[in-house]
Amino acid sequence: MPTASILVPHYNNPELLRPCLESLRALRADNPTHEVVVVDDGSSDGSVEWVRREHPWARVVARAENGGFVRAIQTGVDESQSEILVFLNNDTWVEPDWLKNLVDPLLSGQVEGVTGSILMNWEGTRANFLGATLNYLGYGFEVPGELPDPRGPLIPVLCACGGAMAVSRKVYLETGGFDESFGMIYEDLDFGWRLNLIGRACCLVPGSRVGHRAHSSLGRSSFERKARYYLLNPLRMLLKNGDEEGHLERMQMAVTLAQARERICLLGQSRPPGFLDRLGQLFHKETSPLVASLVEEEERTRALAEKRATILKRRRCTTREVFERFAPEPTRPWFFDEEQRQLLETAGYFELERRMYRSCGIIGRG
DSSP, rough: OOOOEEEEEESSSSHHHHHHHHHHHHHHHHTTTTTTEEEEESSSHHHHHHHHHOOSSSEEEESOOOOOOHHHHHHHHHHHHOOOOEESSSSSEEOOOOHHHHHHHHHTSSSSEEEEEEEEOOSSSSSSOOOOOOOSSSSSEEOSSSSOOOTTTOOEOOOOOOOOOOOHHHHHHHTTTTTTTOOOOSSHHHHHHHHTTTTEEEEEEEEEEEEOOOTTTTGOOOHHHHHHHHHHHHHHHHHHHHOOOOHHHHHHHHHHHHHHHHHHHHOOOOOOHHHHHHHHHHOOOOOOOHHHHIOHHHHHHHHHHHHHHHHHHOOOOOOHHHHHHHOOOOOOOOOSSSSHHHHHTTTTHHHHHHHHHHHTTSSSOO
C-alpha cells in the first residue's frame, strides 16, 4: 500500500497541470512509495490522454462530467489506496521535501487532524496563505505574509488550504470530509471550522511549501457559478456550525445582508453585452437564489439541519471560542476586489451591515 495518496483534481488546460506533475515526478524519483491520482473532472480538451501519454506513472481517474472540486476530491478518496490523503491543486508546484514534511506529523501522531502547506506565490518569494480567518457573516479571509522559517514549529490555524493539505482517511471520513453541497469555495474553511469544533487540530507545516497560481483554476468557472457559491456557502457554514445561542437572529441577519449584497453586485456589475440578461434567468426572480437554496429546497435544508445536529452533538467547544482564537476582526467587511468594494460602499451596503451588527448587539450602539 502506498504511504500517501496525492489527489490532484483537474479540469481542462493541460499546460496548467504540467508544472504540478513535473514537480511530482521529481518527487517520486526520490521516493516512489506514494501514489499520484489525477482526477479528471470531465475535461473536453484531451487532458486525460495527455496525462496518460506524458505522465504514465500517474494514475488517471476520469469522471464522466464536471462536478466541481469537492466531487472530484471525493472521487479521488474513493479510488485511492493509502490511509493518508493529500489534496493538491493542479495549478501548483511542490518543493522536494514538501510531502515528507506535510505527512510526518500525521504519521507520528503529533497531529490528529489536518496538516497544511504554506502556499507561496508562483516565484516562491512570499506566502499567500498562512492560514485563514472569517467574519460573523461567514466570509473568509486568507492571511498572507513573509515566508516562515521552514524549521519552525507547527502553526495552529482555523483551516488548511484545500489545495495543499493532508489528512488521514479515518479522520476525513469520520468528520464528513468536504461538504459536497459547497461545490467549490469555502469547503476547506467549513471543514477546518468543524474540525476545531470537535477538538481536532489544523496545523500548517512551515517546511511544507507549495508554489501556487492563485485562483487560476477557479478563474475558468463561470461567473454565474462563482457568484452563487460566494453568496451561498458562507450561509451554509453559519447554518451548520453556528452556536445555538442567538442562532436564528444571526442567520436572519446574514441572509438579509447576503440578499442586499446580491442585488447590489448583480445589478451593478460591468459585464459584456447580454451578460446580465443571462444572469437574470438565474438570479433576477421574485425569490432570490439565497432563499430558494436555503429555504425552498426542502431536501437540502433538511440535510443541512441533520449536519448541524451531528456537529452540535460532537462539538467540544463553541463557535464563539473558535472566533476568539482565530477571528481577530469578526466584523471585518468582505469584498471580492476593489471594484466590488466601491460598488458596495456607494450603495450604502457597509453602513447597512454596521447597523445590523448593532441591532444584534454584536458591536456597540454608540
